[in-house]
Amino acid sequence: MRILAFFFIVFSLLSFVAAQLILKRAMELSATLGFRNSRYVSLAAIGIALMTVSFFLTLGLLQRFDLSYLYPFQGLSVIFITLTAAVVLKEKLSLRLIVGAVLISTGIVLVSMS
């Protein structure tokens, strides 16, 4: 049960992170190629689909676990998105941004723990 729950938590987190990255790429494309471009449409569709998957997985998890148990994992999304955006999207990352992201994540975990 625990392993299954962990799998679903990780899967919903990963699909959320992937959705954000893909939507970001799609919106960048739209700025240069416009909204009628087929690459934009397919990327936006994949992003929205992943967002939906993550939404329903979270809804299912919420029915089985307390929000205070699940919320810290959402807090971790700040670190994940900051790092993956730097690696995958080649965004500039400074020490300041990393420290900021770690503090925000830690803060969210603390807020939901109490």
Added chain:
Amino acid sequence: MRDRPRRFGNPWLQLSLSVVCVLVSEFLLKRGATEVAEPDTAISWTGINGLASPLVWWAILLIIASFISWLYVLRYIPLTVAYPLSRIVDVLVPLGCWIFLGELITTLRWCGIALVIIGLALVAKPVAQIEQRL
């Protein structure tokens, strides 16, 4: 950062709008869900019975609005900056619960809120400097 529209099209304004929409929708969802709560029934586990509350529908509209402004934000602001800043909502929700719903905030929770605010300031400061130079 490339040229971008001013006023309503300003991505920072849209980022704040997106955050405000999420914030208000959370409170509407909480109100709406409590209004129609029937914890004894099995169907209520799916949350679908929440749709009976008009407040939940307003919340859904706001969530869609926040998603649209978020997409607009993504067009102009790097994810490494926009996403951490958007999590200011994790501070505003407990603060709003404290102010409007009279919910309690423990010491540990205050510490968490403080950490998030320091983190947000770290992420936001270089951005504010870039904006000033423009």
